[in-house]
Amino acid sequence: MTVTETSRDEWLCECGCGRRWLLTRGSVGVDGGELRFVAIPTAHNGERLWWMAIEVGADRWALTRTWLKDNNISSQSLDLAASPLCKVGPFDGAPGLAMARAELLADAAVKTRLFAAHDLVMRHHPSIRAHLDPETGRDFSFKMPDCVWSQAPQDRSPRNQLNFAERGEQLFVRALFAVPVSDGDELRVGLWVEVSREDFFSLLNVWDDPAAYVAVKLRGVVENSLSLGGRDVQGDAVTLAPRNADECLFFAASDDPRADALLKTGISVRELDALIAEVRRAMTKQSTPPGSAGAR
Ligand SMILES: [Zn+2]
Numbered sequence: 001m002t003v004t005e006t007s008r009d010e011w012l013c014e015c016g017c018g019r020r021w022l023l024t025r026g027s028v029g030v031d032g033g034e035l036r037f038v039a040i041p042t043a044h045n046g047e048r049l050w051w052m053a054i055e056v057g058a059d060r061w062a063l064t065r066t067w068l069k070d071n072n073i074s075s076q077s078l079d080l081a082a083s084p085l086c087k088v089g090p091f092d093g094a095p096g097l098a099m100a101r102a103e104l105l106a107d108a109a110v111k112t113r114l115f116a117a118h119d120l121v122m123r124h125h126p127s128i129r130a131h132l133d134p135e136t137g138r139d140f141s142f143k144m145p146d147c148v149w150s151q152a153p154q155d156r157s158p159r160n161q162l163n164f165a166e167r168g169e170q171l172f173v174r175a176l177f178a179v180p181v182s183d184g185d186e187l188r189v190g191l192w193v194e195v196s197r198e199d200f201f202s203l204l205n206v207w208d209d210p211a212a213y214v215a216v217k218l219r220g221v222v223e224n225s226l227s228l229g230g231r232d233v234q235g236d237a238v239t240l241a242p243r244n245a246d247e248c249l250f251f252a253a254s255d256d257p258r259a260d261a262l263l264k265t266g267i268s269v270r271e272l273d274a275l276i277a278e279v280r281r282a283m284t285k286q287s288t289p290p291g292s293a294g295a296r
Contacts, residue, residue, distance in 0.1 A: 003028050003124040008270040010182060011040055014084055020182040022127055022269045023088065028054075028117045035117045038085060041131040043185070050128060053085050053098070054117045061091070061098050062114045066122070068132050075118060077104050077111075126273050138181075140279050141190025143286045145172045145223040146234075148192075163248050164204070165192065171200040172223060175240045175249035177233070179275065180266030187272065189279055191233070191251075193220035193240060203249075210245035217241045218249070226282045228275065233259050 005026040013019045021042050027034040039052040048068040053061045063083045066075035080086045080098035090097055104111055122128055130137030143149065148156055148167050157166045165172040172192045179187040195203075199218045206212035218240040225234040237255040242248070254260040267275060 002120050010268055010270060011088065013042065015044065019184040020269060022183065024127060028120050030113060030117045030120065037117065037121055038088065039121065039128065040084060041128060048131060050131060051083050051085055052118065052121065054114055056110045056114050059097055062104050063098055064118055073132065077101050138185060138187045140283055142192060142224045145192035146225055147223065149286050170194055171197060173200065173203060173249060175251055177251045179262050181269050181272055183269045187275060189226065191226065192223045193238060194223050195220040214242050214245050227278050228262060229258065231258055
């Protein structure tokens, strides 16, 4: 592996927003050597940042700040005092480990090594990649109920669409299982839930009536097989409700205490990659449509 992660910690944001970002440490292979790194991805007001320190020589670290704006990634080197990493080990007790920006810019070889390492971490660190690509990194959805997917395409109902599906007498709606993450964001997985005929048609009737739609509350049973935290949610009895008039239904509660805790309490950002890996594994049985997991 080009990039090896050695520890995952949480870092309480210093701006007072209360969010806990990932603090990741590891090493990256450059020119036959291993360079250590420390990184914190953050996001405020829609601006996704990634702060990093890279050990470009023995006890010589360089600091970078990288940000995503309008789908363009920019990065710059900076002085330690301008980075939140100044309050994180090893710099909190030894600020002299960090090169000054002016010193770095004057050393072309070190600068080249720094940005080679920077780009490798960006491309090969799963958490950094997901952070810079939030559209695809945290939104997933099953295309259809498993029992519909298992039908031959010509046997599937022509009335099936993005949020509604049927198989014989069985009726299904799609809803987002949203897991809050300690960094203030959430992981969303679109799952199909079997509902009663009465609920299905009452939902259809208000689908284009925002005021009535936001008052909807449905009960149903999860139809897709998905392991979350090592437990399959298929067969769970759940409550669905919209959050607002612009998005599809969400899971409001689950009768299973572990699934309900995931919905209400969420997870630490440290656990996010493991949960995403579980979701990706489940998704391979149906191909994932690109983007718009929350679209109505
Ligand atoms: Zn903050």
